[in-house]
Amino acid sequence: TTKAVVLVGGPSRGTRFRPLSLDVPKPLFDVAGHPIIEHCFRALAKVPEIKEVFIVGYYEEHVFRDWIKDASKAFPNISIKYLREYEALGTAGGLYHFRDVILKGNPDRFFVLNADVCCSFPLLEMLKLFEEKDAEAVILGTRVSNDAASNFGCIVSDAHTKRVLHYVEKPESHISNLINCGVYLFSTESIFPSIKSAIKRRTERPRLLSYPSSENLESTFAAEREDEGEKNEVIRLEQDILADLADSRQFFVLETKDFWRQIKTAGSAVPANALYLIKAFQNQSEELAAPSATILPPVFIHPTAKVDPTAKLGPHVSIGPRANIGPGVRIKESIVLEDAEIRHDACILYSIIGWGSKVGAWARVEGTPTPITSHNTSIIKNGVKVQSITILGKECGVANEVRVQNCICLPNKELKRDVSNEVIM
Numbered sequence: 058t059t060k061a062v063v064l065v066g067g068p069s070r071g072t073r074f075r076p077l078s079l080d081v082p083k084p085l086f087d088v089a090g091h092p093i094i095e096h097c098f099r100a101l102a103k104v105p106e107i108k109e110v111f112i113v114g115y116y117e118e119h120v121f122r123d124w125i126k127d128a129s130k131a132f133p134n135i136s137i138k139y140l141r142e143y144e145a146l147g148t149a150g151g152l153y154h155f156r157d158v159i160l161k162g163n164p165d166r167f168f169v170l171n172a173d174v175c176c177s178f179p180l181l182e183m184l185k186l187f188e189e190k191d192a193e194a195v196i197l198g199t200r201v202s203n204d205a206a207s208n209f210g211c212i213v214s215d216a217h218t219k220r221v222l223h224y225v226e227k228p229e230s231h232i233s234n235l236i237n238c239g240v241y242l243f244s245t246e247s248i249f250p251s252i253k254s255a256i257k258r259r260t261e262r263p264r265l266l267s268y269p270s271s272e273n274l275e276s277t278f279a280a281e282r283e284d285e286g287e288k289n290e291v292i293r294l295e296q297d298i299l300a301d302l303a304d305s306r307q308f309f310v311l312e313t314k315d316f317w318r319q320i321k322t323a324g325s326a327v328p329a330n331a332l333y334l335i336k337a338f339q340n341q342s343e344e345l346a347a348p349s350a351t352i353l354p355p356v357f358i359h360p361t362a363k364v365d366p367t368a369k370l371g372p373h374v375s376i377g378p379r380a381n382i383g384p385g386v387r388i389k390e391s392i393v394l395e396d397a398e399i400r401h402d403a404c405i406l407y408s409i410i411g412w413g414s415k416v417g418a419w420a421r422v423e424g425t426p427t428p429i430t431s432h433n434t435s436i437i438k439n440g441v442k443v444q445s446i447t448i449l450g451k452e453c454g455v456a457n458e459v460r461v462q463n464c465i466c467l468p469n470k471e472l473k474r475d476v477s478n479e480v481i482m
């Protein structure tokens with residue numbers, strides 16, 4: 058049998074998802090009408106042999122309770138449990154800590170999914186490769202631009218055999234543009250011993266830290282984490298396990314040509330929303346709004362939302378529960394969250410409108426388009442780095458006729474004059 062683990066992290070993480078993570082834990086944030094984590098479960102539920110899925114993280118017990126209740130009804134064939142780490146144990150530390158629960162019933166293998174990625178999760182193809190190769194591990198990989206690659210785990214593979222030859226987490230210099238998607242399939246027989254020997258190595262010979270260049274913000278965070286890691290005995294799949302697997306084991310990569318994005322910054326919820334809506338449209342999902350002169354597909358409108366027939370929506374728009382969209386409104390490439398109100402003739406482009414926020418008549422809230430293949434949600438404007446997506450936190454107000462451009466606005470702010478390229482605190 059096969060089980061699965063979804064890694065969700067905890068409240069000290071997801072800081073780049075602010076201000077949205079101030080009001081909802083990132084895995085439960087809605088994109089394309091469903092919590093981020095639910096998109097993982099939709100894929101897991103399509104693998105018949107998966108009967109049990111664990112959500113592993115260090116959020117408090119109650120955080121996932123309601124969602125698990127609903128999901129257990131929506132996915133009746135899988136049992137879903139939350140396993141809480143007493144502190145951040147790292148991506149492999151959590152697996153090891155809960156090994157007895159995972160190993161119960163002697164599963165041969167299990168999937169591990171990072172909750173914060175958006176992709177088509179080709180799990181059946183991964184299983185097929187796993188069996189064909191009699192693998193100990195299969196990792197999902199995707200090609201990104203050379204510039205973007207060093208923000209991810211990089212894989213060097215043999216094109217013919219698909220064997221992973223080298224794995225380096227967020228390398229300083231370029232080694233490959235085939236990167237780790239954060240989706241793995243491991244044989245239970247080999248992964249737990251690997252983690253165990255990594256722990257043993259760590260105790261015998263504390264790891265040397267290498268500090269990355271200060272320009273690379275992402276790696277600076279990684280270095281900070283390694284600091285924390287040394288104190289807390291954090292064990293990471295990426296730094297402590299995968300490189301070893303590549304050296305000596307049956308480790309293979311399935312390269313997906315399908316869509317893939319990481320969901321880190323709050324702004325990255327907008328491309329993730331677009332990609333999942335496109336997928337739903339291709340699958341002719343009944344959930345989507347019917348195309349018309351004013352609905353440019355794909356668009357998701359929650360059944361309890363009110364949308365005036367003269368409002369023009371899409372493409373790539375999600376409207377949350379009880380949101381109210383007035384006459385003459387234009388919304389494109391955006392997420393409008395529950396109870397938000399958009400008054401007549403307002404325009405919302407490349408933005409996220411927070412829960413209960415109000416946008417006045419003839420106001421404009423807009424971000425700047427970035428290519429859908431770009432793995433970066435910041436852009437340079439007037440020499441400063443700003444977010445390409447405009448975000449209004451919970452219960453913000455934008456007055457009539459005001460223009461808000463490339464701004465991040467913390468919860469409960471009233472915007473009464475035009476603002477651009479700012480973080481409004």
Ligand code: GDD
Nearest residue numbers: 064065066113114145146147171172173209210237238239
């Ligand atoms: N349970 C638990 N405990 N989960 C954790 C912990 C932990 O201590 N630390 C991180 N996670 C979860 C995060 O919530 C996320 O879903 C996933 O594990 C990976 O998060 P990070 O450790 O922050 O790594 P990353 O996102 O910067 O990079 C990883 O994902 C990339 C793909 O999105 C790496 O695996 C990269 O190699 C990969 O390219």
Ligand code: GTP
Nearest residue numbers: 066069070071072073145147278281282285289321
């Ligand atoms: P993610 O979206 O989960 O990657 O969060 P983030 O990368 O936006 O968070 P960030 O890197 O800003 O980390 C926030 C704080 O949590 C920092 O002080 C980190 O040092 C700390 N942190 C991140 N990961 C870990 C971990 O695995 N263990 C511990 N103890 N602290 C961590």
